[in-house]
Ligand SMILES: O=C(O)CCC(=O)C(=O)O
């Protein structure tokens with residue numbers, strides 16, 4: 001059989017993620033390459049592939065010399081770190097024989113490293129014209145002839161060496177050297193990403209779809225691919241699917257490779273983790289961010305904490321957290337706004353701090369990254385990759401913490417599968433060129449290179465971009481996983497910390513977080529068909545709607561604003577300037593919160609209204625009068641602690657109790673005169689909803705002690 005007579009060689013001095021992938025792809029097809037140069041200092045120049053691969057060719061020459069007289073022996077030589085096999089050796093050999101060459105090189109669109117040689121190249125009718133030395137196959141005698149054609153130095157450029165041989169017409173003809181112009185066998189990826197597609201089709205056996213690389217320009221399916229030059233990320237992208245990294249039956253096959261299991265390990269044996277938290281910007285819902293970190297299911301006696309807080313606004317949040325919880329962790333290192341340490345430095349410091357603490361795992365989390373899944377840390381460690389991020393997205397948006405592709409200048413570009421990944425229509429493990437906001441790093445990487453290689457610091461460049469660019473340079477793969485849901489990203493864009501209670505204003509930008517904090521935990525129960533609606537008086541309904549936190553925040557917003565109305569009939573805030581039944585109040589628009597409130601009415605109140613007052617639809621609900629009433633008990637007769645009987649100018653009115661009867665105040669309540677029915681036992685965060693006109697003539701009852709706050713809206717006046 002032909003394949004017994006082929007030698008497969010590569011050169012690699014050390015293990016890298018790319019080398020592991022090369023070996024994995026080889027073993028997928030039972031190819032057993034011989035590795036030359038392993039464990040040696042690289043002697044082929046600074047860039048590991050080229051220029052300066054003379055040493056590679058010398059190693060190959062030495063390896064082939066024992067086979068010199070073996071006229072029928074073939075040799076397949078490829079780079080290692082940036083090559084993937086997509087087919088079996090006998091198929092590779094078959095395609096080689098079809099070309100009639102004695103040596104076949106892969107081709108590429110660039111005349112490199114010496115563009116001046118372009119005119120010396122034979123013209124081609126179709127395909128790429130220039131030689132690339134990263135992949136070739138040939139008969140041993142001819143390959144040895146090629147390698148002996150001239151003296152080679154370690155530092156020489158291997159591609160130039162092979163190019164000169166090819167451009168020597170007599171030599172080319174004698175040795176029958178050809179280029180694989182149209183990618184029948186070899187595909188160099190640099191500059192041709194637009195010709196390459198991932199296709200899926202059933203295997204010969206039938207019942208499973210697998211992925212293949214297709215060159216759609218030449219309609220070929222090359223079976224050895226090479227991420228030469230700037231095309232490493234194209235190769236990484238393809239490597240997410242081929243060879244058999246994905247298929248229609250098993251989904252993400254590469255996800256299941258190399259896993260470790262922490263389940264059942266005693267705490268003392270689980271990896272030591274440094275969790276590094278970065279608060280570099282004012283961020284909504286920071287308390288929840290910290291709590292989610294604290295809720296991670298991982299032994300705290302194996303966790304060191306590092307917190308860089310650059311924002312004064314968050315000092316109390318961080319201090320409250322550390323005062324409460326720091327003791328539970330092995331150590332805590334805190335950098336405060338007063339330390340005035342810039343982000344870049346803090347991030348670099350945290351890497352060193354991890355090593356100081358003899359960490360096994362570094363886990364970096366930015367303040368916008370909400371790790372909702374408490375198993376995230378454990379799952380990421382078990383995935384056992386050098387660098388891996390949990391996929392985090394802005395809910396309902398295309399925004400995420402990874403880039404699927406890179407533009408030429410190293411910025412964001414969208415990959416074909418980006419939306420499928422962001423929306424988790426495809427779940428798996430994705431090798432991508434940029435991750436941020438939350439990721440773990442195996443400390444073996446941090447130990448293997450110092451801060452001159454792995455760091456965040458480059459003047460005027462974003463810290464994450466610098467970091468990822470550094471990792472790309474040393475061939476470290478960055479994975480993002482969406483195997484399960486891990487969490488989401490906060491949108492900090494419109495966070496106005498000059499407001500009192502700024503998170504209350506986040507109902508639009510961070511809707512889910514807003515709901516989690518400010519909507520009553522029992523709100524969904526209002527829609528449970530098994531439950532009977534509470535009706536304390538005829539056509540007055542009673543529902544839990546907002547949290548205690550909401551109530552306190554709204555009171556705080558109003559008290560901080562402080563300009564309570566006088567409670568007289570003259571009210572310059574109203575169009576007519578006259579209020580027949582005045583209260584001491586502050587309107588929502590006075591604190592810039594009316595749009596938020598109207599949205600709240602539409603999203604949370606309207607469904608309740610539609611449920612109890614059947615047949616009335618008014619979407620969105622309109623309301624001009626939205627205000628918080630403060631009723632102080634005073635002995636002075638001119639302070640009105642009650643409200644005389646009246647109708648509201650509304651189709652329906654909502655009335656939310658913001659504080660606690662018999663704790664914060666006594667008395668108070670609302671009496672519906674027509675039914676001789678009062679609601680006095682109001683509950684904080686609960687809403688009363690009743691018709692405004694005709695039937696529900698009502699009065700506010702006397703507050704007999706303390707201060708009562710209620711939130712009122714006259715809906716659809
Ligand atoms: O005090 C109450 O609960 C009733 C308030 C009221 O009816 C109003 O503000 O229009």
Ligand SMILES: [Fe+2]
Pocket residue numbers: 646647648698
């Ligand atoms: Fe009223």
